[in-house]
Amino acid sequence: MTAPLKIGIAGLGTVGANVARLLIEQSAALNVRAGRKLTFAGATARDKRKDRGVDLSGVEWFADPVAMAKSPAIDVFVELMGGEGDPAKAAVEAALAAGKPVVTANKALLAHHGAKLAAAAEAKGLALNFEAAVAGGIPIIKSVREGLAANRLERVYGILNGTCNYILTTMESSGRAFGDVLAEAQKLGYAEADPTFDIGGMDTAHKLCLLAAVAFGNAPALDGIHVEGIERITPHDIVFAREFGYRIKLLGVATRSDGGIEQRVHPAMVPLGTPLADVDGVYNAVVAEGDLVGKSVYEGRGAGAGPTASAVLADILDIARGPRLPTFGAPAASLKRPAITPMGDHQGACYLRFTVIDRPGVIAVISRCLADQAVSIESMLQRSRAPGEAVPVVFITHEAREAALTRAIKAIVTAGVVAEEPCMIRMERF
Numbered sequence: 001m002t003a004p005l006k007i008g009i010a011g012l013g014t015v016g017a018n019v020a021r022l023l024i025e026q027s028a029a030l031n032v033r034a035g036r037k038l039t040f041a042g043a044t045a046r047d048k049r050k051d052r053g054v055d056l057s058g059v060e061w062f063a064d065p066v067a068m069a070k071s072p073a074i075d076v077f078v079e080l081m082g083g084e085g086d087p088a089k090a091a092v093e094a095a096l097a098a099g100k101p102v103v104t105a106n107k108a109l110l111a112h113h114g115a116k117l118a119a120a121a122e123a124k125g126l127a128l129n130f131e132a133a134v135a136g137g138i139p140i141i142k143s144v145r146e147g148l149a150a151n152r153l154e155r156v157y158g159i160l161n162g163t164c165n166y167i168l169t170t171m172e173s174s175g176r177a178f179g180d181v182l183a184e185a186q187k188l189g190y191a192e193a194d195p196t197f198d199i200g201g202m203d204t205a206h207k208l209c210l211l212a213a214v215a216f217g218n219a220p221a222l223d224g225i226h227v228e229g230i231e232r233i234t235p236h237d238i239v240f241a242r243e244f245g246y247r248i249k250l251l252g253v254a255t256r257s258d259g260g261i262e263q264r265v266h267p268a269m270v271p272l273g274t275p276l277a278d279v280d281g282v283y284n285a286v287v288a289e290g291d292l293v294g295k296s297v298y299e300g301r302g303a304g305a306g307p308t309a310s311a312v313l314a315d316i317l318d319i320a321r322g323p324r325l326p327t328f329g330a331p332a333a334s335l336k337r338p339a340i341t342p343m344g345d346h347q348g349a350c351y352l353r354f355t356v357i358d359r360p361g362v363i364a365v366i367s368r369c370l371a372d373q374a375v376s377i378e379s380m381l382q383r384s385r386a387p388g389e390a391v392p393v394v395f396i397t398h399e400a401r402e403a404a405l406t407r408a409i410k411a412i413v414t415a416g417v418v419a420e421e422p423c424m425i426r427m428e429r430f
């Protein structure tokens with residue numbers, strides 16, 4: 001009979017405490033699915049005395065995550081502390097060095113150190129599973145790495161941050177401003193006290209580079225991502241988007257291009273009637289486009305105790321069952337840093353909102369600056385007229401090179417016809 005698999009959990013917060021609770025309460029069902037007994041054997045967190053609603057009797061407590069990672073008391077190290085540096089990094093390295101497979105939900109750690117950690121895991125023939133790190137409860141890593149393994153994937157993209165999607169959805173349904181909705185999201189627990197990582201796009205960038213690595217077989221390339229957040233989206237933009245037949249979503253998009261890969265995170269106009277346009281609230285969704293399968297769409301809860309524990313436990317079950325796959329699909333030795341296509345080469349249509357002082361000649365100046373860079377205008381909208389006052393004016397451009405758009409916007413600002421920094425939102429053709 002196979003010996004019990006002893007699980008050590010580092011971090012007993014939102015995710016870790018739920019994984020621990022489920023290992024205890026769902027033990028019978030999980031053991032059947034694992035084909036062997038799973039034992040919650042070790043735990044560590046900062047504060048031993050905190051009540052986490054989990055029965056820790058019979059579980060060995062470690063003051064130090066690295067000590068637990070090395071201890072013979074555990075067979076599998078489950079890292080649920082978070083953070084790109086120590087103790088998460090040191091503990092995962094220690095676990096792999098000690099010959100223990102690792103499960104982590106830590107996108108920051110893998111976005112920064114994924115290739116090295118994958119090599120360390122592979123050198124010892126160990127699993128380093130990270131399903132929960134990307135899109136929470138959606139099994140997107142497994143789907144891309146295993147289910148779509150026969151495809152050449154050309155593009156993966158999606159809504160990867162539930163906080164931003166909740167804020168944008170609520171701004172649209174209530175007509176309220178960004179700051180107002182963010183404050184409410186914080187009260188409801190949908191946004192962190194420090195929301196910078198979520199709303200600034202960095203959380204999505206962490207997830208995107210992991211997803212792209214699995215999709216394209218390269219090392220995660222976080223520094224090659226163009227990142228913008230949703231802070232500057234206004235209710236005006238959301239209303240205008242609807243009028244043009246779009247909704248605004250924070251997207252992560254990774255595309256194979258001739259020279260390498262293009263990776264970008266920014267608010268985008270998503271055409272109504274396409275799968276991502278209808279993804280609301282805290283939900284996430286991912287689309288993968290492959291040569292054999294075409295377009296496949298995955299939607300579900302991207303965060304929260306339940307969905308994240310679902311992914312972590314599935315990774316533990318995989319280890320218990322036996323098969324071990326390369327962390328990013330391809331062997332670690334072949335994970336090269338990809339060539340990055342610069343954002344200036346991005347080609348696409350674009351929504352431009354200018355806040356202008358309503359006086360004769362302003363529209364002509366903007367049109368000329370765009371024409372000077374060979375950016376042609378598809379349509380223009382000026383909602384209200386208030387002579388002498390600031391009003392929003394919106395232009396939709398035809399496809400243009402990003403570098404040309406950037407030069408045109410700079411010239412418009414220099415011409416002194418706008419009252420505040422222009423807002424540019426890229427329009428996607430899915």
Ligand SMILES: NC(=O)c1ccc[n+]([C@@H]2O[C@H](COP(=O)([O-])OP(=O)(O)OC[C@H]3O[C@@H](n4cnc5c(N)ncnc54)[C@H](OP(=O)(O)O)[C@@H]3O)[C@@H](O)[C@H]2O)c1
Nearest residue numbers: 011012013014015045046047080081082105106303304308
């Ligand atoms: N929450 C989600 O919905 C979600 C979704 C997907 C992925 N994730 C990822 O899952 C991981 C955990 O997230 P979470 O939301 O559960 O975080 P959390 O609620 O803040 O919990 C973090 C846990 O780690 C422990 N910890 C922090 N620093 C430590 C240290 N230096 N030594 C020992 N223990 C330490 C904390 O101990 P104390 O409790 O004693 O303070 C706490 O138990 C992160 O990587 C996160 O990105 C979370």
